[in-house]
Amino acid sequence: MWNVLWLNVHLATGDEALVTAGDGYGCIRNGAVGVHDGVICWIGAQADLPDVPENLATRIEDGRGGWLTPGLIDAHTHVVFAGDRSREFAERLNGASYEEIARKGGGILSTVAATRAASEQELLEASLKRVHTMIREGTTTLEVKSGYGLTLADEFKQLRVARAIGEQLPVRVHKTFLGAHAVPPEYQGRADAYVTFLVEEVLPVLHEEKLVDSVDAFCETIAFSPAQTEILFEAAQKLGLPVRIHAEQLSLGGGTVLAARYHGLSADHLEYADEQAVMSMARHGTVAMLLPGAFYFIREKQLPPVALLREHGVGIGLATDCNPGTSPVLGLTTVMNMGCTLFRLTPEESFRAVTSVGARALGLEQQVGMLRQGMRADMALWEVTGPHELSYWVGGLQPTRHIFEGI
Numbered sequence: 148m149w150n151v152l153w154l155n156v157h158l159a160t161g162d163e164a165l166v167t168a169g170d171g172y173g174c175i176r177n178g179a180v181g182v183h184d185g186v187i188c189w190i191g192a193q194a195d196l197p198d199v200p201e202n203l204a205t206r207i208e209d210g211r212g213g214w215l216t217p218g219l220i221d222a223h224t225h226v227v228f229a230g231d232r233s234r235e236f237a238e239r240l241n242g243a244s245y246e247e248i249a250r251k252g253g254g255i256l257s258t259v260a261a262t263r264a265a266s267e268q269e270l271l272e273a274s275l276k277r278v279h280t281m282i283r284e285g286t287t288t289l290e291v292k293s294g295y296g297l298t299l300a301d302e303f304k305q306l307r308v309a310r311a312i313g314e315q316l317p318v319r320v321h322k323t324f325l326g327a328h329a330v331p332p333e334y335q336g337r338a339d340a341y342v343t344f345l346v347e348e349v350l351p352v353l354h355e356e357k358l359v360d361s362v363d364a365f366c367e368t369i370a371f372s373p374a375q376t377e378i379l380f381e382a383a384q385k386l387g388l389p390v391r392i393h394a395e396q397l398s399l400g401g402g403t404v405l406a407a408r409y410h411g412l413s414a415d416h417l418e419y420a421d422e423q424a425v426m427s428m429a430r431h432g433t434v435a436m437l438l439p440g441a442f443y444f445i446r447e448k449q450l451p452p453v454a455l456l457r458e459h460g461v462g463i464g465l466a467t468d469c470n471p472g473t474s475p476v477l478g479l480t481t482v483m484n485m486g487c488t489l490f491r492l493t494p495e496e497s498f499r500a501v502t503s504v505g506a507r508a509l510g511l512e513q514q515v516g517m518l519r520q521g522m523r524a525d526m527a528l529w530e531v532t533g534p535h536e537l538s539y540w541v542g543g544l545q546p547t548r549h550i551f552e553g554i
C-alpha cells in the first residue's frame with residue numbers, strides 16, 4: 148500500500164478541487180499523506196487513515212504539527228552559467244552606465260564568454276552550488292534554460308549540465324532551449340543568419356539528444372523581433388516541442404500574442420503587456436510568469452497588468468529568473484514575498500504561483516504542483532503558522548524538510 152507515511156501534519160494541498168473562496172490553499176488540518184514509490188497514494192485527515200497492517204514495512208515520518216505543502220516550482224531560471232557580474236552591479240552604483248559596461252565587454256555577452264570558456268565540470272560545479280541553495284529554500288522542480296553558450300557545442304554543454312543537475316540532486320529539471328537569448332559576437336549585425344543557424348544546425352541536434360523540453364526566446368527590442376522569434380517557434384512546432392517566451396519586459400512588442408498563438412506554455416516578464424496580450428493568453432491557456440526579481444533588480448517602474456490577468460482568468464506564476472545580470476535571486480519564498488509586496492498578489496495567489504501554476508508553465512500539471520492522490524510526492528515541510536507565512540518573510544525562510552518523491 149505505502150512505504151512512507153507522513154503523520155501529524157497540516158496540509159496546504161494547493162489542490163484546485165479543494166480550494167474555496169474561504170481557503171485559497173486547499174487546507175486539510177491534522178492530515179496525513181501515504182506515499183508509495185514516490186507517488187501520493189493516500190491523503191486526508193489523519194483520523195480517517197485506514198488501519199495500517201503492522202507487518203507493513205513503512206517508514207513513518209512525524210511532521211510534528213508542521214505545514215506540508217507541494218514542493219516549490221521555479222519555472223524560469225538561467226541558473227547554469229559561469230563568470231561573475233557582481234562587479235558590474237558595483238560599477239553601476241558608482242555611476243557607470245549600461246552602455247559603458249557593455250562597451251567594456253560587460254553585460255550578457257560577458258557571461259556568454261565565461262560560459263564558453265568554462266569546462267562542463269566547472270559549469271556543473273558552479274551551478275550545483277546555486278541549485279543546492281534553491282533546494283534548501285524548498286524548490287523541488289526547476290526549469291533550466293540554455294542561452295549563455297550560443298554555439299552548438301556550448302548550448303549542448305549547458306543543457307547537459309542541466310540534465311546532470313537533475314541526475315545528481317533531489318530536484319526535477321525541465322530543460323529549455325534559449326539559443327535566441329542574445330546575438331553572439333560572431334553574428335553581430337546578422338541576427339537573421341543567427342536564427343537560421345539555430346533552427347537548422349542547433350535545435351534539431353539538441354532535440355535528437357533529448358536535451359530540450361521546451362523552446363524559449365528573448366523577444367525584445369534589444370534581442371529578437373517577433374518575426375525572428377516566429378521562425379524559431381515554427382521550427383519548435385515541427386519538432387513537437389512546446390514554446391515559451393520572454394516578452395514585454397522592456398516594451399510592448401507583440402511577443403506575448405505570438406507565443407499564445409503557438410499555444411505557448413508561458414509568457415514571461417509581461418511588465419508592458421496590454422489587454423490584447425492578456426486576452427490572447429486567456430484564449431490559449433498560456434500562463435503569465437511574473438518575474439519580480441528582475442523588476443526589482445533593474446528598478447523597473449512599469450508594473451505587470453495583474454488586474455487584467457485576474458479579470459481574464461489567466462494563471463499567474465512566479466519564478467526567480469535566476470540570472471547574473473538582472474535577477475541574481477535563488478530563493479522562491481523571497482520571490483513569493485516580492486510578488487505580494489511589489490505586484491500586490493494575495494498570499495494565496497503567490498502560493499499557487501509557485502506550485503500548481505508553476506507546474507502548468509512546465510506542462511507538468513499532471514505530475515507535480517499539488518498534494519493530490521496520484522501526484523509525485525515532492526513536498527516541503529515548514530514550521531510556520533500557516534501557508535500565508537511563506538509569502539511573509541523577505542528571504543531566509545527555509546523548510547525543515549525538503550521531500551523529493553516522498554523522502
Ligand SMILES: O=C(O)CC[C@@H]1NC(=O)NC1=O
Pocket residue numbers: 254255258328365393396441470471472473
Ligand atoms: O543579463 C543577463 O545575463 C540576462 C538578462 C535576462 N535575460 C533575458 O532574457 N531577460 C533578462 O532580463
Ligand SMILES: [Fe+3]
Pocket residue numbers: 223225393468470
Ligand atoms: Fe529570464
